Amino acid sequence: MSALPTAVALITGVGGQDGSYLAERLVAEGHEVHGLATVDEPLRHTPGITVHRGDLADAEMVRRLIGSLAPDEIYNLAGISSIAACWADPHRCAQINGAAVATVLDAAWLLQQEVGRSVRVVQASSAAIFGDPATTPQNESTPFAPNSPYAAAKTYAHHLCTIYRERGLHSVGAILFNHESPRRPVEFVTRKITSTVAAIARGEAGELVLGNLDSVRDWGWAPDYVDAMVKMARAEIPRDYVVATGVGHSVRDFVTAAFAEAGIDTWEDFLRIDNSLIPPTDSRVLVGDAFRLQQDLGWKPTKKFEELVGAMVRADLT
Numbered sequence: 106m107s108a109l110p111t112a113v114a115l116i117t118g119v120g121g122q123d124g125s126y127l128a129e130r131l132v133a134e135g136h137e138v139h140g141l142a143t144v145d146e147p148l149r150h151t152p153g154i155t156v157h158r159g160d161l162a163d164a165e166m167v168r169r170l171i172g173s174l175a176p177d178e179i180y181n182l183a184g185i186s187s188i189a190a191c192w193a194d195p196h197r198c199a200q201i202n203g204a205a206v207a208t209v210l211d212a213a214w215l216l217q218q219e220v221g222r223s224v225r226v227v228q229a230s231s232a233a234i235f236g237d238p239a240t241t242p243q244n245e246s247t248p249f250a251p252n253s254p255y256a257a258a259k260t261y262a263h264h265l266c267t268i269y270r271e272r273g274l275h276s277v278g279a280i281l282f283n284h285e286s287p288r289r290p291v292e293f294v295t296r297k298i299t300s301t302v303a304a305i306a307r308g309e310a311g312e313l314v315l316g317n318l319d320s321v322r323d324w325g326w327a328p329d330y331v332d333a334m335v336k337m338a339r340a341e342i343p344r345d346y347v348v349a350t351g352v353g354h355s356v357r358d359f360v361t362a363a364f365a366e367a368g369i370d371t372w373e374d375f376l377r378i379d380n381s382l383i384p385p386t387d388s389r390v391l392v393g394d395a396f397r398l399q400q401d402l403g404w405k406p407t408k409k410f411e412e413l414v415g416a417m418v419r420a421d422l423t
Contacts, residue, residue, distance in 0.1 A: 113137045115176040117161060117209070118183030119154065120146040122288040123229065126331045127180055128154050139174055141167075141183065149288075161205040162197075171212040172219075178338045179226045181209050187292060188233070188255045188384055195254035202258035210269040210276055223275055225338045226266075230278040232323070232349070232391045234260045242323075242394040244347055245280070252386040266345065275343045279334050282349035282393040285413055286327035287420030294356065295324070296417065298363050303421035305375055306367040312375050316382030318357040321390040325350045326408035336402040349393020350406045362411055366418040 114131050118124045119140025131138045132153035139155045142148055148156060159166045161183045171179065184202045185191055191198035206228060217224040235243045236250035251257040266278040289296040304310035333348045364372035398404045
């Protein structure tokens with residue numbers, strides 16, 4: 106792998122968990138960093154980032170932005186990340202998580218044709234494209250079997266990366282398994298757990314309400330997954346990669362670790378199960394095999410499960 110000297114980078118979804126970590130990293134590396142965020146999206150204060158406000162579904166705006174900035178690297182991290190929200194509005198999900206990716210890739214390909222140099226695109230794909238797989242762990246060869254509007258849109262976008270790669274664009278799909286940090290929004294179950302546990306520890310809440318405790322996920326540390334995406338953008342040969350730790354834990358394990366970090370042993374006393382929180386379809390076990398990523402690009406995770414849960418709880422306790 107050879108590093109790519111980069112002058113300009115564009116991050117869509119710069120206000121999200123991954124976008125904020127990525128922006129900070131690229132600024133620290135000395136790059137000119139631009140971010141696309143929605144009009145009302147709150148952003149972390151990161152000096153050195155030029156923020157552009159707009160809707161990723163606005164194809165003309167996206168084309169103009171990419172054409173005017175002429176970025177060397179594009180990280181498409183924007184999207185509707187809530188599976189529940191995608192069930193509630195599948196059409197909007199298809200627009201943002203699917204069709205908008207076609208706009209980004211095509212604009213990047215046209216720019217590459219115009220300027221005569223490589224334009225590199227990383228698409229934030231998802232382990233959800235595997236649906237409820239029959240085999241574990243999942244790798245790049247595992248069949249796609251999307252079982253939700255979110256997963257279907259992500260699968261479409263992932264296939265587009267392959268199509269544009271065959272046209273000569275350095276477009277890669279980062280098949281991201283679950284990854285967390287204190288910057289994860291509270292709408293996600295992991296941050297819901299850690300923020301509620303912290304509130305219980307402070308005497309500000311009396312219960313934690315969850316759905317299925319038995320789902321197993323491969324949880325990693327978000328900055329590690331950002332590192333993987335940067336490596337993928339700058340790899341000599343574009344390939345899709347699974348990004349995962351290879352270790353699965355249940356939601357119950359996450360709850361146990363969070364309460365333990367807060368010093369609460371009798372966590373069952375504070376837990377209430379609400380079956381209405383269980384989605385129409387669910388994946389029982391999603392655990393990734395990142396051997397290709399480790400072998401090709403030298404990537405490896407830096408935090409274990411208990412460490413990332415602890416970091417999230419401690420942040421919510423402060």
